Amino acid sequence: MSRKALIAANWKMYKTPAEAKAFIEAFLPLVAAHDRDEIAVFPSPVLLPGVVESLKGSAVAVGAQNIYFAEEGAFTGETSVLQLKAVGGTHTLIGHSERRQYFGETDEIVNKKLHTALKHGIVPVVCIGEVLEEREVGETADVLKRQLAGALAGITAEAAAPIVIAYEPVWAIGTGRTATPEMAVEAHKIIRAEAARLLNAEIAANMRILYGGSVKVDNCNSLIGQEEIDGALVGGASLKAESFAAIVKY
Numbered sequence: 001m002s003r004k005a006l007i008a009a010n011w012k013m014y015k016t017p018a019e020a021k022a023f024i025e026a027f028l029p030l031v032a033a034h035d036r037d038e039i040a041v042f043p044s045p046v047l048l049p050g051v052v053e054s055l056k057g058s059a060v061a062v063g064a065q066n067i068y069f070a071e072e073g074a075f076t077g078e079t080s081v082l083q084l085k086a087v088g089g090t091h092t093l094i095g096h097s098e099r100r101q102y103f104g105e106t107d108e109i110v111n112k113k114l115h116t117a118l119k120h121g122i123v124p125v126v127c128i129g130e131v132l133e134e135r136e137v138g139e140t141a142d143v144l145k146r147q148l149a150g151a152l153a154g155i156t157a158e159a160a161a162p163i164v165i166a167y168e169p170v171w172a173i174g175t176g177r178t179a180t181p182e183m184a185v186e187a188h189k190i191i192r193a194e195a196a197r198l199l200n201a202e203i204a205a206n207m208r209i210l211y212g213g214s215v216k217v218d219n220c221n222s223l224i225g226q227e228e229i230d231g232a233l234v235g236g237a238s239l240k241a242e243s244f245a246a247i248v249k250y
């Protein structure tokens with residue numbers, strides 16, 4: 001089974017427009033000859049039009065870190081999928097653990113956002129993962145299954161093909177602690193088996209499952225190099241062009 005890897009940069013709430021432009025000017029030459037994998041960057045909403053403009057003519061995709069599930073309306077502070085599309089965004093993160101932790105996103109909200117993204121042809125990267133206490137008491141598999149089932153509720157196998165899952169153990173995000181390749185592979189196998197049960201075997205076999213959680217230049221090979229790991233969602237190490245390019249070229 002050959003799944004094209006996706007290496008994605010989550011810039012979180014970092015970078016001004018000038019810093020984003022400088023990143024892209026430094027980054028593109030470093031990955032100019034690289035077409036093995038897909039690359040995507042996820043900047044803050046205010047940066048989206050400028051980043052799309054700076055990346056014009058390259059193969060690097062641009063996505064939002066979050067979208068709202070309604071198409072438009074009186075939802076102060078939110079960004080709609082239609083606005084994302086209108087400025088040239090093609091992807092979105094959904095249910096990042098920071099959204100779940102600080103902004104109260106539930107599996108139900110994640111599910112509504114996933115329906116909206118799929119309806120409008122936006123590639124969704126759905127983030128799931130256990131917190132440390134859940135891992136320590138042996139609940140990782142249950143959490144992953146619950147979050148995946150919650151996200152996929154009401155989504156048919158036919159509609160599910162574009163979905164990308166990011167396995168992000170919450171205890172590894174921004175902490176410098178990484179899952180070992182064995183831990184990540186085990187989690188990815190659980191996710192893929194559950195996707196096969198909820199959707200079907202073919203969709204699950206083709207579904208890209210990324211690993212995220214303190215991916216750095218010095219650990220990316222051992223993680224993304226695994227057959228079960230179809231790329232990475234990178235936070236801290238995606239902020240510098242040199243380190244993100246080195247991860248892209250793992």
Ligand code: PEP
Nearest residue numbers: 173174212213214235236
């Ligand atoms: C993330 O933001 O999804 C992430 C994995 O961050 P970091 O790489 O900094 O742990």
